[in-house]
Amino acid sequence: MGKLTRQLLPFGTLILFIGGLSILEPETFLTLENFLNVLRRSSVPGIIALAMTFVIISGGIDLSVGSMLAIAGMIGGLLLSKLSGWPYWMAAFAASFMTMVTGAVCGLMNGTMITKLKLPPFIVTLGTMSAFRGISYVMNDGQPYDMPTYRYLGEGVITLWKTLEAPKPEQFALEVERVLWPWQNVDLSQFAERSRVVSHGIPVSVLIFVVLIAAAGFVLKYTRLGRYTYAIGSNKQAAFHSGINVDLNLVAIYALTGLFTGIAAMIQNSRTVSAQPTAGQAMELDVIAAVVIGGASLSGGRGTLTGTVIGILLISFLRNGCTLLGISTNIQLIVIGAIIIVAVSVDQLARSRVSAIDD
Amino acid sequence: MNDGGHDSGGETVALRMTGISKRFGPVQALSDVTFTARKGTVHALVGENGAGKSTLMKILAGVHQPDAGQIEIHGETMVFANPGQAIEAGISMIYQELDLAEDLTVAANVFLGIELHGRLPWTIDHKRMAEETQALADRFNFDIDATATVAELSTGDCQIVEVLKALMRKASIIVMDEPTSSLSEREAARLFEIVRDLRGRGYTIIYISHRLEEIVDLADDISVLRDGYVVHTGSAANLAIPQIVHHMVGRELKDFYPARQVEIGEVLFKAQGISSAAGIEDISFEVRAGEIVGMAGLVGAGRTEVARAIFGVDGQTGGTLHLGGEQLAIASPADAITAGIAYLTEDRKRTGLCLELPCSWNVTLPNLCAIGMKYVISPGRETQIARQYGSKISLKWASPTAPADSLSGGNQQKVLIARWLLAESKFLIVDEPTRGIDVGAKKEIYTLLNDLAGQGKGILFISSELPELFGITDRILVMRRGRLVGNLKTKDTSPDWVMHLAAVEEN
Numbered sequence: 095m096g097k098l099t100r101q102l103l104p105f106g107t108l109i110l111f112i113g114g115l116s117i118l119e120p121e122t123f124l125t126l127e128n129f130l131n132v133l134r135r136s137s138v139p140g141i142i143a144l145a146m147t148f149v150i151i152s153g154g155i156d157l158s159v160g161s162m163l164a165i166a167g168m169i170g171g172l173l174l175s176k177l178s179g180w181p182y183w184m185a186a187f188a189a190s191f192m193t194m195v196t197g198a199v200c201g202l203m204n205g206t207m208i209t210k211l212k213l214p215p216f217i218v219t220l221g222t223m224s225a226f227r228g229i230s231y232v233m234n235d236g237q238p239y240d241m242p243t244y245r246y247l248g249e250g251v252i253t254l255w256k257t258l259e260a261p262k263p264e265q266f267a268l269e270v271e272r273v274l275w276p277w278q279n280v281d282l283s284q285f286a287e288r289s290r291v292v293s294h295g296i297p298v299s300v301l302i303f304v305v306l307i308a309a310a311g312f313v314l315k316y317t318r319l320g321r322y323t324y325a326i327g328s329n330k331q332a333a334f335h336s337g338i339n340v341d342l343n344l345v346a347i348y349a350l351t352g353l354f355t356g357i358a359a360m361i362q363n364s365r366t367v368s369a370q371p372t373a374g375q376a377m378e379l380d381v382i383a384a385v386v387i388g389g390a391s392l393s394g395g396r397g398t399l400t401g402t403v404i405g406i407l408l409i410s411f412l413r414n415g416c417t418l419l420g421i422s423t424n425i426q427l428i429v430i431g432a433i434i435i436v437a438v439s440v441d442q443l444a445r446s447r448v449s450a451i452d453d
Numbered sequence: 454m455n456d457g458g459h460d461s462g463g464e465t466v467a468l469r470m471t472g473i474s475k476r477f478g479p480v481q482a483l484s485d486v487t488f489t490a491r492k493g494t495v496h497a498l499v500g501e502n503g504a505g506k507s508t509l510m511k512i513l514a515g516v517h518q519p520d521a522g523q524i525e526i527h528g529e530t531m532v533f534a535n536p537g538q539a540i541e542a543g544i545s546m547i548y549q550e551l552d553l554a555e556d557l558t559v560a561a562n563v564f565l566g567i568e569l570h571g572r573l574p575w576t577i578d579h580k581r582m583a584e585e586t587q588a589l590a591d592r593f594n595f596d597i598d599a600t601a602t603v604a605e606l607s608t609g610d611c612q613i614v615e616v617l618k619a620l621m622r623k624a625s626i627i628v629m630d631e632p633t634s635s636l637s638e639r640e641a642a643r644l645f646e647i648v649r650d651l652r653g654r655g656y657t658i659i660y661i662s663h664r665l666e667e668i669v670d671l672a673d674d675i676s677v678l679r680d681g682y683v684v685h686t687g688s689a690a691n692l693a694i695p696q697i698v699h700h701m702v703g704r705e706l707k708d709f710y711p712a713r714q715v716e717i718g719e720v721l722f723k724a725q726g727i728s729s730a731a732g733i734e735d736i737s738f739e740v741r742a743g744e745i746v747g748m749a750g751l752v753g754a755g756r757t758e759v760a761r762a763i764f765g766v767d768g769q770t771g772g773t774l775h776l777g778g779e780q781l782a783i784a785s786p787a788d789a790i791t792a793g794i795a796y797l798t799e800d801r802k803r804t805g806l807c808l809e810l811p812c813s814w815n816v817t818l819p820n821l822c823a824i825g826m827k828y829v830i831s832p833g834r835e836t837q838i839a840r841q842y843g844s845k846i847s848l849k850w851a852s853p854t855a856p857a858d859s860l861s862g863g864n865q866q867k868v869l870i871a872r873w874l875l876a877e878s879k880f881l882i883v884d885e886p887t888r889g890i891d892v893g894a895k896k897e898i899y900t901l902l903n904d905l906a907g908q909g910k911g912i913l914f915i916s917s918e919l920p921e922l923f924g925i926t927d928r929i930l931v932m933r934r935g936r937l938v939g940n941l942k943t944k945d946t947s948p949d950w951v952m953h954l955a956a957v958e959e960n
Contacts (some may be wrong), residue, residue: 315830315832316829316832317828317829317830318821318822318826318827318828318830321818321821324810324814325810325814325818328808328809329804329806329807329808331803331804332803332804332805332806332818334766334786335764335766335798335804335805336786336818336819336872337785337786337787337791338787338818338819339785339787395807395809395810396809
């Protein structure tokens, strides 16, 4: 019962929100274009939130993900700028690979320090949050790396259909002239100047997000790593007495978080066509908020990926809706804050029937 | 020491608890207990672990409220809704784990919650508090510096701080729970001096201890609790240690325990000279296939530490382990489980169960590889396996997917037993498996362990309850202060002798 309300509340809020905005702003909000845009924006924090769900279920926290996003991205940017002599696709591939590896290595460092130095995750990742950010600034003297042609992951789509758009007389905006099959090509020289062919379909970043939701969901539910994540978060001592290698699993969880953050960094670089040392600032807070709104307990042992995905969508739609309604980003912060507190207090109320047996 | 010719009628009664009963869930902790302490005496309260001593004292201290019965302090009937009211009435508890604020000074601890205020509002007059604490300490001839930080003090000095705390709160009845359990002999001797001095000044001391020698030495009166009943109360003068022991353990064994008709086989498990940093030294014993070996001892004697050393929880600093003739190298519980050892821990909530997770997950937790789910878990088959093992031991759950904390204590224990049944371990260590569970479930657990032994497994049964050790074991090992002091055939020994070995220091 408590579990059900826990899932329903954020989901209900999300549905209400989308419903409300659809009525208030049907022209701008309720369009496929806008929905895809929201999903595209969700993908970076969303991918990190998937991994953060593991961390929080295990009873930990990772404050360094925002800085990790920056450092992983900067390494990718640096590599791409150094490999200008390579064929473009090879350089991009190498840069993407190194971005992921950097993330994984950063996560591995967090996990190793947490388990070997026996420090609380909060302290370790508070430290690395600062250190990773510092390194990202130092790398290029605080300047971003341009990645001019690195667009596909962030802005590319898996083409489902194409449209031919052409200018109409006495109008600046282009209008759809013809809908094409994905494999169809047209000779643009036959059409007016400024005419173009636009691909439509699933954004690559959203596709990556969806694939990772499925992968993380599988790991959490159907593998020992996922099961041990719950057990460690629920009762570390019991897990240890059941023969679970607690340290190894924790290192794996933090390394996984690094890897996911690295994947998110590739998308982030691609979306901004550059590697920014300021990327992901305060993103850890959005990510943690999404996981908590989704029903995970900061004391560990509880949480679901469905909840987290709902949480991140709620935050993204909220941002999008507020922007469309002309509500300032400052007000958005207040609303998100209120939602976090309401979600968690409802959770507490549902669980307040604590047994007081003393032996 | 004995004020000769006393009879309780003629003297002032400081404390009278009448008809006290208390139940925790399925466990009747106290049944109609009557307890009277005369003013200016030391009244010892003894009993096995779980006999109800602590519960009785927690009721006196206002921590628990009795289901029935009344408390009179100096002839006045009192009802304590919380510990504050008990302190107000002059009752002070000194718990075994002293609760002092370690980073504060002696004076600050003594005045904790009743601080003296300075001239300005919201300020604390540290100087006056230190002076008054020192004056009080001097009046009682306690050698202690009121301005010292508690963290720097020895355990014995901490006891004195607790006594000062009690005195500063104008306590007239002071309860001491196992005060000597962590004191050196010299410190203990000093504490006895203090207790005698306080008695001389008219304070009433209720003294809980497992160390029977110090009790006969110190107490004027003795009350013995067993299974929540007072089984003996009276003057200490005409009571010797063997009689006290007999009162503590003297239960009838009835047919509560299954008949042991097991073929005892070859040596299955052998520990030789096991030591660990947790304070056990040179422990050697054998367990044969089909044998249930009990382990007795007082709290703190090192029984759980033996289990932890064998299971790889605490690192071994010496000794060797053999199982089925093979030498084992155990560095972690994972190694022990792989080798075929199971450990049903003493505290199922702290080291056993993941309470908010489904029962089925708890059952399969150490066994996922063994049931072919090393790479991919099949939830349907997992639930089915849990259900199958649950029904073997008549586990009562709404469903195997219900969270473990929705079960009663006995069924929670069975979830853990199902876990180790599924692991098919050859050697089981069970640590207080019947603690805090009701009588029916206890009996089922005895039968289950008996059946497991019948299948040729070896069992090490750690327990503080002598009747159950005598009810189902073939041999009993006795631990005292980290050492094995007895290895007895159950049928050739007596509870009195085991208790004697466990409790009485031989110099």
